[in-house]
Amino acid sequence: MRNLLRNTFLDFFGFFKNPKPGIHIMNAHYITANVINSNDADVFENFLKHLGKKSKLITIQEATKLVATKNFPQDESFLAFTFDDGYEECYETIAPLLEKYNCNAAFFINSNYVDSNEQYQKEYHKRVNLFTKKPMSWRQVESLHHRGHIIGSHSLDHYNLAILNKEDLLFQLTENKKILESQLNYNCEYFAWTYGKMEHFSDQALELVKKLHPYIFSGTNYKTYFSMGENVINRRHIEPFWSKNHIDYFLSVNKRLL
Secondary structure: OHHHHHHHHHHHHHOOOOOOOEEEEEEEOOOOOOOOOOOHHHHHHHHHHHHHHHOEEOOHHHHHHHHHOOOOOOOOEEEEEEEEEOEHHHHHHHHHHHHHOOOOEEEEEOOOOOOOOHHHHHHHHHHHOOOOOOEOOHHHHHHHHHOOOEEEEOOOOOOOHHHOOHHHHHHHHHHHHHHHHHHHOOOOOEEEOOOOOHHHOOHHHHHHHHOOOOEEEOOOOOOEOEEOOOOEEOOEEOOOOOOHHHHHHHHOOOOEOO
């Protein structure tokens, strides 16, 4: 009943809403929660078309620079994209359509999930509560990197970083960065922590990550641009298959500096 009331509210009021001026960095995972369907490309392209009617789609590099320097537009809405976990549809469908609309994304990757075997995938999918996706291969990740997308770190195995001891936490962070940089021959500057909420990222984790990556992203607290002493850039969790009215309502919320 509570969800029904919430959805009714969002459907009604979202119809009248438009994105607020500013920079909205989206946090998504996949096009739909099911296995890749023949209409997934249509779902994602309709999502981009809808967003493009009311906002300007920009690259994640542009959005990060604007937010980090606090250069916020006062009369225009900018949107940028990030996708966590590294599912195969990021390569097959999401990236090509983003490129069609002259933008890109940051793909936050768990290195052990890339090219993983079936047993590892079963364990991984239990952690993320998803059972119908396949990971990208290293060949696909490398292709995205060379095409101008950002490949960011998401830790090695998608554990809850807040409950790991310091030794395990350090291993999850440093090993993932090391593997990504070795595979792609670049400096991995972007990091997003797993599960995204503040309770999933301790002060200890923050201090370690700050030594490894200049840009740190959450998946929560979207009403403000920054968290944790302005060390963290907050994203807005929106999936492409959500109702357009819901998306418009969420993007209409004013964002504050603090």
